[in-house]
Each structure stands twice: as C-alpha cells, then as structure tokens.
Amino acid sequence: MKKMIIKGGNRLAGEVTIGGAKNSTVALIPAAILADTPVQFDTVPDILDVHNLMIILESMNVKSTFTHGVLDIDPTQIVEAELPSQAIKSLRASYYFMGALLGRFHRAVVTFPGGDNIGPRPIDQHIKAFRALGATVTEENGTVHMNAPEGLHGARIFMDMVSVGGTINAILAAVRAEGVTTIENAAREPEIVDLATFLNNMGAKIRGAGTDVIRITGVQTLQSMNTHTIIPDRIETGTYLSLAAAMGDGVMINNVIPEHMEAFTSKMMDMGVDLQIGVDRIYVPAIGQLQPTIVKTMPYPGFATDLQQPLTPLMALANGQSKVVDTIYPKRVKHIPELQKLGMQIEAGDGEILINHSANFTGAEVQASEIRAGASLMITGLMADGTTIIHNADHILRGYDRIVWKLNRLNANVAIEEDD
Ligand SMILES: CC(=O)N[C@H]1[C@@H](OP(=O)(O)OP(=O)(O)OC[C@H]2O[C@@H](n3ccc(=O)[nH]c3=O)[C@H](O)[C@@H]2O)O[C@H](CO)[C@@H](O)[C@@H]1O
Numbered sequence: 001m002k003k004m005i006i007k008g009g010n011r012l013a014g015e016v017t018i019g020g021a022k023n024s025t026v027a028l029i030p031a032a033i034l035a036d037t038p039v040q041f042d043t044v045p046d047i048l049d050v051h052n053l054m055i056i057l058e059s060m061n062v063k064s065t066f067t068h069g070v071l072d073i074d075p076t077q078i079v080e081a082e083l084p085s086q087a088i089k090s091l092r093a094s095y096y097f098m099g100a101l102l103g104r105f106h107r108a109v110v111t112f113p114g115g116d117n118i119g120p121r122p123i124d125q126h127i128k129a130f131r132a133l134g135a136t137v138t139e140e141n142g143t144v145h146m147n148a149p150e151g152l153h154g155a156r157i158f159m160d161m162v163s164v165g166g167t168i169n170a171i172l173a174a175v176r177a178e179g180v181t182t183i184e185n186a187a188r189e190p191e192i193v194d195l196a197t198f199l200n201n202m203g204a205k206i207r208g209a210g211t212d213v214i215r216i217t218g219v220q221t222l223q224s225m226n227t228h229t230i231i232p233d234r235i236e237t238g239t240y241l242s243l244a245a246a247m248g249d250g251v252m253i254n255n256v257i258p259e260h261m262e263a264f265t266s267k268m269m270d271m272g273v274d275l276q277i278g279v280d281r282i283y284v285p286a287i288g289q290l291q292p293t294i295v296k297t298m299p300y301p302g303f304a305t306d307l308q309q310p311l312t313p314l315m316a317l318a319n320g321q322s323k324v325v326d327t328i329y330p331k332r333v334k335h336i337p338e339l340q341k342l343g344m345q346i347e348a349g350d351g352e353i354l355i356n357h358s359a360n361f362t363g364a365e366v367q368a369s370e371i372r373a374g375a376s377l378m379i380t381g382l383m384a385d386g387t388t389i390i391h392n393a394d395h396i397l398r399g400y401d402r403i404v405w406k407l408n409r410l411n412a413n414v415a416i417e418e419d420d
C-alpha cells in the first residue's frame with residue numbers, strides 16, 4: 001500500500017487537463033475481448049484499475065501495451081483461462097468479464113469483484129440479465145459459473161433498479177447474441193453511451209444508449225476500424241472543480257464535457273462559485289462567501305454518488321449547514337471520522353450527512369477507505385495547515401490519472417511514497 005503526503009496551504013493556480021473516464025475505460029477494456037481484430041483506445045487514464053485489467057487480459061493471452069495514454073489490445077489470440085483472483089478483486093469492474101466472456105465463449109467462470117468499500121453492492125440484476133439471455137448461472141464460494149452451451153439469444157430484460165454495471169453487462173452479453181435484446185429501465189450514464197459508441201463503430205447494433213430503453217440486435221462479428229477516444233472523466237472533473245474552488249486563485253480545467261457536469265456545476269453555482277463554462281473547459285475563479293447547499297445523489301443525470309465526497313470540503317467552507325443524502329449508497333460514510341481528524345465539522349445523521357462551517361483544518365494522519373473518501377481527504381489536506389498523510393492511497397490511485405503530477409503543476413505540494 002502507498003501513502004499520500006500533502007503539505008497543505010498552498011494556493012492553487014494554472015491549468016489541468018482531465019483524463020479519460022475511469023468508468024468508461026474499465027468497461028471498454030473487457031469489451032475489447034469481443035472484437036475479432038486488435039483495438040486501440042486513446043486518452044486512457046493512467047490509473048491502477050487499467051494496470052490490473054491489463055494483468056487480467058494477459059492471463060487470457062490477450063496482449064496489451066499502454067504508452068502515453070494510448071492502449072492497444074490484441075484479442076485475436078485469446079484463450080479461455082483461469083482469471084487471476086488478486087487482480088479481479090482489486091477492482092469492481094472486473095465483473096464486466098462476466099458479460100464479455102459469455103458473449104465471446106458462451107461460458108465464463110469469474111470470482112466476485114472487489115472495488116470500493118461503500119456498503120452492499122449486489123449483482124443480482126447482472127445475473128438476471130445473463131439468465132434472460134439463456135445462460136445458466138450458479139455461484140459457489142464467491143465464484144460465479146455461467147454457461148450457455150446453445151449460445152445466447154435476445155430477450156427482454158427489465159432492470160429492477162437502475163444499475164450502471166447491470167446495464168453494461170447486459171449489453172456485453174447481448175451484443176453478439178442471436179436476435180434482439182431490449183433492456184428496460186436501463187442506466188443512462190455517459191459511460192454507457194461511450195461503450196455503445198465503441199461497439200457500434202465495430203459493427204454492433206445498439207440503439208437508445210443514453211435513454212432508459214436500449215435495443216440491441218445481435219451481430220456475428222465486431223471489427224475495429226479506428227481508435228476510440230474515451231470521454232473525459234466526470235468525477236475527476238468534479239474533484240478538480242471542487243478543489244479549485246476551495247483553494248484556487250484561478251484554475252482552468254480542460255477537456256470537459258460541461259453537459260455531463262450539470263448537476264454538479266449548477267450546485268456549485270448555487271453555492272456562489274462563479275464558474276465560467278466554455279465549450280470544453282471550465283474556469284474556476286477565486287471564491288467569495290459560499291452558501292450552504294443540499295445534495296441528494298441520484299442515477300444520471302442526477303447528482304452522482306461519486307461526487308458527494310469530493311464536494312464535502314467545499315460545503316465545509318459555506319456559511320451554514322449543508323446536507324448530503326446518498327440514495328445510491330446510504331452507507332457511503334467512511335470519510336466522516338477521517339475528515340473530523342482534519343478538523344471538519346461533519347457528522348452522520350439519520351440517513352444523511354451534515355456538514356457545518358469549519359473555520360480551520362489541520363494536517364493529520366488519515367485512512368482512505370475508498371477512492372472518493374480519499375478524494376475528500378486529499379482536498380481537505382490541500383486546505384489544511386501542516387502535513388496530512390493519507391494511508392491506503394492506492395484507493396485514490398485506482399481512479400485518479402497522474403494525480404501527483406497534475407496537483408503539483410497547480411502549485412500543490414503532494415507526494416506518493418510506499419507505506420510501512
Ligand atoms: C465501475 C463503475 O462504473 N462503477 C460505478 C457504478 O458502480 P455499479 O455499476 O456497481 O453501481 P450500480 O449502478 O450497479 O448500483 C446502483 C445501485 O443499485 C444497486 N444494485 C446494483 C446492481 C444489482 O444487481 N443490484 C443492486 O441492488 C446497488 O447496490 C446500488 O445501490 O455505478 C455507481 C453508481 O453510480 C458508481 O458509484 C460507481 O463508480
């Protein structure tokens with residue numbers, strides 16, 4: 001495990017460029033094994049999840065190389081193999097190999113995924129989709145066995161709740177299945193549209209991605225003709241928007257799709273941050289007095305659960321009490337005791353998080369229990385006097401592209417070291 005060391009208090013200024021979306025990338029890489037040709041992705045974030053997915057690909061004899069943000073994957077010599085359980089458990093999205101392997105080989109054996117420690121994360125909707133498409137699915141000692149000896153066939157799948165992972169896994173399994181699949185009550189996240197764009201450019205027939213009804217007509221082959229450029233990361237963008245407002249004297253955030261940020265940027269503007277939103281970048285000026293606000297997390301286009309913690313340090317600067325209600329992950333509260341150690345007036349109430357005005361933060365030793373808890377600690381550490389040490393910083397590195405380099409270019413003083 002690694003630790004992040006932050007010498008806080010520096011005012012931030014300059015420019016930062018957002019990388020490709022983690023939650024697109026971690027679906028696109030498993031999707032690549034559905035192709036009958038090599039594939040290439042551009043603006044790939046340099047994050048631990050990508051390196052662990054490359055280890056999983058390697059175990060199936062799928063060669064990949066990653067240089068300067070370009071990831072080449074050659075799935076043409078793929079073989080069925082036991083997947084490395086350590087890499088599978090290191091990230092949530094390894095569950096996409098269930099749908100992708102089912103789509104490719106009509107069978108798969110995958111251990112339960114890891115990912116962030118944010119409360120229960122069942123995958124019953126994924127399994128419901130695989131069964132609807134004709135697979136038998138059994139679970140034994142944390143390993144899922146899937147089998148469709150006659151191949152997969154199109155089906156109508158109604159998702160009981162809006163699930164990003166369930167929707168993506170259903171697409172991956174259905175894209176080469178025989179016949180037409182309809183996914184109803186589908187998730188509408190931009191990362192799902194990105195995946196559909198990649199697959200459609202290879203010959204898939206996916207219609208309606210970005211709405212709550214997705215129709216897929218199965219095709220026999222997928223062949224890549226061009227490089228797929230991954231959409232910018234909405235959550236990385238929100239994290240930099242928050243830290244730029246909290247500690248910045250003028251920060252330009254480049255490579256942004258502002259339409260993906262509306263729930264977040266409108267909340268910041270309500271608080272009193274005078275964001276200047278361009279076509280593909282957002283300027284964050286130095287702030288004045290901030291108003292408190294209320295955040296309720298929702299599926300897209302609502303306020304993302306992954307952004308409630310990154311906004312918390314900014315809420316603590318507001319002139320009054322702010323409130324967070326996380327309807328997606330009500331138990332996503334592990335950041336609270338750690339932020340208290342840094343001096344934040346924050347507490348868990350009845351199904352809600354209350355954040356009161358906090359005048360001063362002081363550096364301390366804290367633990368990042370998950371990626372976005374880590375992001376809120378990182379921002380607060382940048383605001384604090386003295387040194388903050390964030391243990392378990394690997395959680396942050398799972399999803400923040402070249403974070404030390406990007407922060408230090410903004411005049412922060414941040415380092416990553418091996419932890420004892
Ligand atoms: C790799 C990736 O893209 N991760 C994102 C994805 O996670 P993930 O895809 O795991 O999250 P889901 O959208 O599936 O989860 C949404 C809600 O549905 C519940 N649920 C989900 C599936 C299921 O079969 N049964 C069930 O009950 C979950 O417990 C949760 O309460 O979306 C989350 C919600 O926006 C984000 O926080 C994660 O960053």
Ligand SMILES: C=C(OP(=O)(O)O)C(=O)O
Pocket residue numbers: 091092093114115116118306371372399
């Ligand atoms: C919860 C998250 O990620 P994952 O689903 O990969 O654990 C996140 O990115 O905030």
